[in-house]
Amino acid sequence: MSVAEFKHVWVDRGSPNTLLLLHGTGGSETDLLPIGDTLAPTFNQLSPAGRVMEGPMRRFFRRYGEGKFDESSIREEAAALAEFVRWAAGAYGFDPSRVYGVGFSNGANIAGSLLLLHPTVLAGGMLMRPMLPLEPPEVPDLRGKRVLTVNGERDEMAPLASVERLHALLREGGADLEAVWHSGGHGLTRGELSHGAGWFAGFGE
Incomplete structure (x- = not known):
């Protein structure tokens, strides 16, 4: 695969763990780098930009x-x-079995799509404001994945039924799921980033 197909940033910290940072609609390959630093400052970072354009905005x-x-998309x-991700693991020399997705909104939904459709790519991750992207053809084997x-209780962009269906599929697949709700809407909060940092602190180096 040509590197040019996904404009991206690679940050090598010599860690056995790598964050796959996935921005929201209108974001870029640099958007989530500070969030990655907050969540897991010692982890490597692989941050691609979405390839799909919606007007001037990038999406995944x-x-x-x-x-x-668009489910075909x-x-x-x-x-x-x-x-x-598989190409990057070979090119940059990181462990492909210890890649954790960190996605916001559209980025969270493509991370969820990887878990549902390509479950060997991610070891788990933190999905911020996800919903069910699509029904997978079969329940994936997610055993061992954290x-x-x-999600926000007042988030009109991620309907409750869709979020709960995603949770059900993750649990049915055997994922170790922690589903956190806060009282806000679609925007990120400092509290959830602090919670996420504590969650990632439980991963061994």
Whole structure:
């Protein structure tokens, strides 16, 4: 795969663990670097930019409208992202079995898509404001994977039923899921980043 297919940033910290940082709609490959530093300052960072354009805004897959996703685009882009992570592991020399997704909004949904469609790519991760991106053809084997989801009770962009369906699939697949809810909406909070940092602190170096 050509590096040019995913514009990205690689931060090598000599760690056995790597964060795959996945921005929200309109973001870039640099958006989540500070959040990665907050969550797991010793981990390597691989931060790609989404390949899909919605007007001037980058995304990780197409949509028809708010909460209405193009499932063929999800499948195509999740497969491409999985291939990119495998390529990057070889190019940069990080352990492909210890990659943890950190995604916000659209980035959280592509991270969820990797877990549901390409479960060997991620060892787990933190999904901020995720919802169910699509129904997988079968329940994936997620045993041994740790997943933290954080959603807002007043988040109109991530409907409760869709979030709960994602939780159900993750649990059915055997993931060690911690589902956190806060009283706010779609925006990130300092409290959840602090919680996430504590969660990542439980991962061995």
